[in-house]
Amino acid sequence: MSGSILIAGIGPGDEALITPQVSAALAEATDVFGYIPYVARLVPRAGLTLHASDNRAELDRAGQALDCAASGGRVVVVSSGDPGVFAMAAAVFEALEAGPAHWRDLDIQVLPGITAMLAASARAGAPLGHDFCAINLSDNLKPWALIERRLRLAAQADFAMAFYNPRSQARPDGFARALAVLREECGLDRPVLFARAVTTPDEALRVVTLRDARPDMADMRTMVIVGSSQTRLIARDAGPILYTPRSAS
Amino acid sequence: MSGSILIAGIGPGDEALITPQVSAALAEATDVFGYIPYVARLVPRAGLTLHASDNRAELDRAGQALDCAASGGRVVVVSSGDPGVFAMAAAVFEALEAGPAHWRDLDIQVLPGITAMLAASARAGAPLGHDFCAINLSDNLKPWALIERRLRLAAQADFAMAFYNPRSQARPDGFARALAVLREECGLDRPVLFARAVTTPDEALRVVTLRDARPDMADMRTMVIVGSSQTRLIARDAGPILYTPRSAS
Numbered sequence: 128m129s130g131s132i133l134i135a136g137i138g139p140g141d142e143a144l145i146t147p148q149v150s151a152a153l154a155e156a157t158d159v160f161g162y163i164p165y166v167a168r169l170v171p172r173a174g175l176t177l178h179a180s181d182n183r184a185e186l187d188r189a190g191q192a193l194d195c196a197a198s199g200g201r202v203v204v205v206s207s208g209d210p211g212v213f214a215m216a217a218a219v220f221e222a223l224e225a226g227p228a229h230w231r232d233l234d235i236q237v238l239p240g241i242t243a244m245l246a247a248s249a250r251a252g253a254p255l256g257h258d259f260c261a262i263n264l265s266d267n268l269k270p271w272a273l274i275e276r277r278l279r280l281a282a283q284a285d286f287a288m289a290f291y292n293p294r295s296q297a298r299p300d301g302f303a304r305a306l307a308v309l310r311e312e313c314g315l316d317r318p319v320l321f322a323r324a325v326t327t328p329d330e331a332l333r334v335v336t337l338r339d340a341r342p343d344m345a346d347m348r349t350m351v352i353v354g355s356s357q358t359r360l361i362a363r364d365a366g367p368i369l370y371t372p373r374s375a376s
Numbered sequence: 377m378s379g380s381i382l383i384a385g386i387g388p389g390d391e392a393l394i395t396p397q398v399s400a401a402l403a404e405a406t407d408v409f410g411y412i413p414y415v416a417r418l419v420p421r422a423g424l425t426l427h428a429s430d431n432r433a434e435l436d437r438a439g440q441a442l443d444c445a446a447s448g449g450r451v452v453v454v455s456s457g458d459p460g461v462f463a464m465a466a467a468v469f470e471a472l473e474a475g476p477a478h479w480r481d482l483d484i485q486v487l488p489g490i491t492a493m494l495a496a497s498a499r500a501g502a503p504l505g506h507d508f509c510a511i512n513l514s515d516n517l518k519p520w521a522l523i524e525r526r527l528r529l530a531a532q533a534d535f536a537m538a539f540y541n542p543r544s545q546a547r548p549d550g551f552a553r554a555l556a557v558l559r560e561e562c563g564l565d566r567p568v569l570f571a572r573a574v575t576t577p578d579e580a581l582r583v584v585t586l587r588d589a590r591p592d593m594a595d596m597r598t599m600v601i602v603g604s605s606q607t608r609l610i611a612r613d614a615g616p617i618l619y620t621p622r623s624a625s
Contacts, residue, residue: 146392147396148390212504218622238498246488248460258509285526374518376522
């Protein structure tokens with residue numbers, strides 16, 4: 128009677144960036160669980176039940192999906208981007224670890240996807256072409272002091288930095304504090320990419336310096352990438368290319 | 377007469393992880409450039425010229441590809457994984473910046489792919505589910521002192537860490553030094569994932585502690601992921617799940 132649960136990444140938005148592995152999983156699913164706008168990207172069909180839930184409900188959604196799989200469903204949990212990067216895979220495993228023992232017997236797999244920082248990087252050039260880090264700037268699940276400490280150490284390590292969830296209406300001030308910390312650690316001339324809604328019709332890219340970066344350039348659909356000390360801009364008529372060379376001294 | 381150049385990621389190995397965007401680009405290409413084993417993954421066809429080159433020849437390959445595009449070719453440069461992560465995109469932009477001015481008029485785009493660390497993470501669970509960094513452990517293009525400094529700062533920031541190119545026959549000792557630094561900074565009980573040739577028939581996963589990690593557990597086909605202080609193992613009959621919870625204190 129036991130079913131399966133696949134935690135699948137549906138990429139940043141463009142259908143052409145969904146892997147055939149994930150498309151096949153969705154075609155065979157009996158039940159799909161996910162955040163409302165991600166589930167809305169799927170095409171309904173007979174035999175498929177769509178379970179859309181709210182943003183902050185990750186753990187509840189994970190538990191419902193595990194329950195559904197334990198009842199025999201072929202369950203897919205969808206995340207935008209890659210499920211393993213600030214997304215549903217960790218939430219499902221948190222629920223699994225805290226839940227009933229028989230959940231551990233489920234057939235469970237993570238299907239990777241194109242995560243937002245790599246889609247944004249591709250659209251801008253290759254700002255993550257050398258060592259880099261990825262930080263979730265939301266302080267919903269960790270204290271601001273830890274975020275600030277990580278920002279300072281990452282800057283001292285001279286990583287390029289990719290920031291997920293830079294700013295929301297519920298947290299309007301954190302990103303301004305992050306920019307202030309980065310100006311202290313990296314100086315004013317460091318390039319910053321604001322990449323909004325990449326690969327969708329709403330896509331907008333902007334490259335500025337830390338001097339000119341303003342908090343209102345980001346919202347929850349924006350990926351922010353701050354270059355390392357080595358990151359360069361190539362001027363072109365078709366728009367600049369932002370990239371970090373492979374070598375460093 | 378000017379053609380186009382696409383820098384495309386063909387993922388970690390499994391055909392089902394190549395995005396439809398990349399498959400379409402390959403189907404329309406006149407010329408494909410890449411490292412020998414990646415080009416060998418493509419199916420030859422009439423009208424397509426395959427240009428395979430050696431591992432250390434990235435800049436030469438990039439220049440030849442740009443030249444071919446400038447002569448009117450529909451060029452695809454292939455990388456395994458994602459071209460923006462320790463791969464061909466930065467090499468092409470280095471060549472572009474140093475090359476003739478007319479190269480800047482080319483139609484040039486990066487097509488993202490599933491990078492090795494996210495494929496490895498998916499196979500093991502979700503070790504990169506919280507803040508993390510990606511470091512190329514090869515000292516071909518940067519000094520060892522910089523790698524060691526980055527390792528220490530990344531450990532102090534409590535990032536999970538994904539290591540590309542941990543070890544090669546030409547560099548047998550660097551990874552042993554990296555493990556020694558990590559034992560100093562993280563203690564002996566930290567989990568380490570060795571993920572070799574993920575999503576291919578040769579795939580082999582192993583999770584050990586830093587205490588038991590040995591240099592010969594890695595080669596150039598191995599992705600190494602070291603957990604943060606929060607990374608956990610869930611015991612299961614089907615094999616353990618390695619994941620990092622979303623929250624931290």
